[in-house]
Amino acid sequence: MNGDAGKAPVAVIMGSQSDWATMRHTTETLEGLGIAFDARIVSAHRTPDRLYDFAKGAADAGYKVIIAGAGGAAHLPGMAAALTHLPVFGVPVESKALSGQDSLLSIVQMPAGIPVGTLAIGRSGAVNAALLAAAVLALGDAALATRLKDWRARQTAAVADVPETAS
Ligand code: RP5
Numbered sequence: 001m002n003g004d005a006g007k008a009p010v011a012v013i014m015g016s017q018s019d020w021a022t023m024r025h026t027t028e029t030l031e032g033l034g035i036a037f038d039a040r041i042v043s044a045h046r047t048p049d050r051l052y053d054f055a056k057g058a059a060d061a062g063y064k065v066i067i068a069g070a071g072g073a074a075h076l077p078g079m080a081a082a083l084t085h086l087p088v089f090g091v092p093v094e095s096k097a098l099s100g101q102d103s104l105l106s107i108v109q110m111p112a113g114i115p116v117g118t119l120a121i122g123r124s125g126a127v128n129a130a131l132l133a134a135a136v137l138a139l140g141d142a143a144l145a146t147r148l149k150d151w152r153a154r155q156t157a158a159v160a161d162v163p164e165t166a167s
Helices: 017-032 048-057 076-083 101-108 123-138 142-157
Strands: 010-014 037-041 065-070 088-092
Touching: 010 017, 010 076, 010 123, 017 037, 017 065, 017 088, 017 123, 048 076, 065 076, 065 101, 065 123, 076 088, 076 101, 088 101, 088 123, 123 142
Parallel strands: 010 037, 010 065, 065 088
Antiparallel strands: none
16 A cells, blocks of 8 residues: 555665565555555666765664665665665665676675665565564554564465475
C-alpha cells in the first residue's frame, strides 16, 4: 500500500522501473505486515536532483527507514545514506551483465562513516529488507512486533517435515 504522503514510515526507492520486478517483493512483504510505505523511482545517475531532494527531506517527511534497490553501478543506497541520518537498507538487484555481483559490491563496500545495511541479491534481499525494516520499527511498536512474530510463526509452520517426492 502506498501510504498517505508523510504518513508512511518506510520509503522504498529504486533506480529504475526495471527494478520493480525485484522490489515488489519488498512492498508485498511490507503489505503482509501491515506497514505503510511510499514507493518511488529515484535514480542516482539519471535523476540526481530527485535523489537529493528525496534524501535530504526524508526525515522531515516522517520516514523512519529507507529501503533502496538498485542494480549495476548501484550508487543509490550509498548516496541516499550520505544525505540522511535515517537507516538505509540496500537491495542489490540482479543485473543481466554480472548477475548482481556488481550491484552487491557497489552497495556493500561503503567507506567507514556512511553505513548501508546490505541485503542479499534479488528477491531474498528484497523480502529481507522489508523484514529488517519491520524489526526496526517493531522496537517502538508492540502491535507490529506481534505481527512480525506471527509472520515468523506462520513461516515456521509452513515448513514440511518431509519433502514431497515425485510419483
Ligand atoms: C540502475 O541501473 C537501476 O537500479 C537498474 O537496476 C539498472 C538498469 O536500469 P535500466 O537501464 O533498466 O533503466 O540505475
